[in-house]
Amino acid sequence: MPMRTRVKEYRARYDLTQEELARKVGVRRETIVYMEAGKYVPSLKLAHDVAVALKATVDELFLFDD
Amino acid sequence: MGEIKKTGETGRLAFIVGLAIVISVSFIFWGVNTLHENYLVGICLVLGAVAAMTISMWIFLSERRKIASGLPMQDERSKMIFQKATSYTFYTTLYFVLFMMIFIDEPFLNDRLTAGRALEAAMAEMILALLIFLGYFHIRGAPE
Numbered sequence: 001m002p003m004r005t006r007v008k009e010y011r012a013r014y015d016l017t018q019e020e021l022a023r024k025v026g027v028r029r030e031t032i033v034y035m036e037a038g039k040y041v042p043s044l045k046l047a048h049d050v051a052v053a054l055k056a057t058v059d060e061l062f063l064f065d066d
Numbered sequence: 067m068g069e070i071k072k073t074g075e076t077g078r079l080a081f082i083v084g085l086a087i088v089i090s091v092s093f094i095f096w097g098v099n100t101l102h103e104n105y106l107v108g109i110c111l112v113l114g115a116v117a118a119m120t121i122s123m124w125i126f127l128s129e130r131r132k133i134a135s136g137l138p139m140q141d142e143r144s145k146m147i148f149q150k151a152t153s154y155t156f157y158t159t160l161y162f163v164l165f166m167m168i169f170i171d172e173p174f175l176n177d178r179l180t181a182g183r184a185l186e187a188a189m190a191e192m193i194l195a196l197l198i199f200l201g202y203f204h205i206r207g208a209p210e
Contacts, residue, residue, distance in 0.1 A: 019137070027141035028132075030204075034143065039207030043142055 004063045008036045010054040025049040079129050079139055086122040090115040151199035158195045163188055 011021055018036070022029045025046065034040035035050075042050065042062075051058045097111030129139055166184050169175065 019135075023136045026138055028137055028144060031141055031143040034207040037207070040143055046142060 002065045003038045006061050024053045083122045083126040090119040147203040154199045155195045159192050162191045
């Protein structure tokens with residue numbers, strides 16, 4: 001299922017680098033890179049962690065094209 | 067929120083790289099012994115083992131830096147990639163062995179495909195397939 005994310009936009013809003021976000025949510029930097037590019041669909045737990053770290057909701061960050 | 071389990075990460079990394087080095091050294095000895103029988107195969111084994119050792123050391127140094135900076139060695143994506151790559155390797159090896167079983171007694175091979183060689187070929191295929199699938203899924207992003 002095609003996925004778009006607004007993680008990059010929100011990350012820029014809080015002036016966070018990919019590595020900083022990765023460290024906050026406890027994943028490798030490559031995972032953030034692929035997630036931002038829409039090439040990796042994160043687990044519900046990771047999506048929730050990212051949303052918490054970026055002070056947003058999962059719905060706002062991850063958009064699925066039906 | 068995700069927590070980074072640093073405890074044991076460096077130890078696990080050292081174990082994996084140490085194991086890779088031990089295997090590489092065994093391959094070097096095997097290669098040196100093979101030099102008397104088949105020069106080309108021996109040289110290939112030694113060069114391959116040296117390359118594997120160099121890559122292992124490079125991985126160790128870069129991963130150690132990442133762990134020190136607070137990033138985990140493994141996460142959900144890398145675990146998923148490894149699981150997918152191993153299952154694909156399993157199926158590939160299954161077909162490969164089946165293929166060899168069909169052709170092992172064929173007269174045109176002239177008894178060159180002995181059981182030992184078949185085992186060596188299966189092992190080499192397994193390692194190669196795993197590396198290829200790991201690389202493929204890593205580049206693609208992640209398996210769906």
